[in-house]
Amino acid sequence: MGPIPYGKQNITAEDIQAVVETLQSDFLTQGPKVEEFETKFAQYIGCDYALAVTNGTAALHLCAMVLGVNEQSNVITSPITFAASANCLRYCGGTVWFADIDPTTGLLDIAHVRILLESKPKDFFTGIIPVDFAGLAVNLEAFRQLADEYNLWLLEDACHAPGGSFTDSSGTQQNCGNSQFADLAIFSFHPVKHIATGEGGMITTNNRDFYEKLLRLRTHGITKNPELLQHNPGGWYYEMQDLGYNYRIPDILTALGISQLNRADANLKIRRQIAARYNEAFQSVKSISILNPTAYYPELKESGHAYHLYIIQVPDRKGLYDYLRQHQIFAQVHYIPVHTMPYYQQLGWKYGDFPRAEKFYEHCLSLPMFPTLTNQEQQYVIDKVLEFVNF
Incomplete structure (x- = not known):
């Protein structure tokens, strides 16, 4: 028997054909496959908006920017996660605070989060990043109630959990990343994840203002949307309105993502x-x-x-x-x-x-x-x- 890894991508003939067709198309990047992947992923998760980016870390970074993380921000997350869940705060100058886990699940323990919140002045903390560790959904309804009590934002790290869910107090199934309780959520499409694009990530939200800003930040802070331009001398014109990044994902990878999503x-x-x-x-x-x-x-x-x-x-x-x-x-x-x-x-x-x-x-x-x-x-x-x- 050959080596058995802990995780492994599954690339089928359909996946290969989807990538080949894109290679033979007019767009290798900034083309129609990106938007198609975003639309289908939003439908799969059950959210209003989805924005594809280069990887899960980039998704976290852009979310931290949109949520206004800066040198005065104090944000809580889990110590049992990949470092990017915390690093995204440091990219923006924020301070990371950890709370302990529930040892039976590996998830951030909401009781320990409350203890940490109560240990500081009520306006000290600005947000929480719960992690759907190993694919188990955090009870975001409970975290939303706690966040509202302290006027905090919620960013769900759902990198492990596309297709995961929990049942809320009304008996409704809530899909990971559907943003019914979190302000934003992020996913990863690394090869060992459920949906593999090689490298790639997704941000999901129901907040249109966040979505519009994310669109700009993904592409250097630039927009060509006529409704957002301060001036518009002609069809060539664009404006850099924010200091953004080149976090665009190419059509080649999103074509693979669409094919993988079909069998998620x-x-x-x-x-x-x-x-x-x-x-x-x-x-x-x-x-x-x-x-x-x-x-x-x-x-x-x-x-x-x-x-x-x-x-x-x-x-x-x-x-x-x-x-x-x-x-x-x-x-x-x-x-x-x-x-x-x-x-x-x-x-x-x-x-x-x-x-x-x-x-x-x-x-x-x-x-x-x-x-x-x-x-x-x-x-x-x-x-x-x-x-x-x-x-």
């Missing part, structure tokens, strides 16, 4: 089936802890988990990691707590600040999880995990 639901169904097989294999093994969505959503049998990652916790994570690699299973660790990175330690954070996040990191391991993982490959992974923990 089918792939999500497979991810959930893979997770169910892992759950069945590990749920009665005392030395293996699996993340428990029902602890977060006790009223639900189906949590709407998107399963970007399947994470277990074991006493000897390093031993299991090495053992699996010896057998060509390339499991991964998600994530090294952001506050322990040298850059953030220079800003004053240190080991011991968030015991739950640090303990989670010491024991967590992401097992192979991708739609083309075969039953035989998955059983091999399960067998090797059980071999190690039962030594």
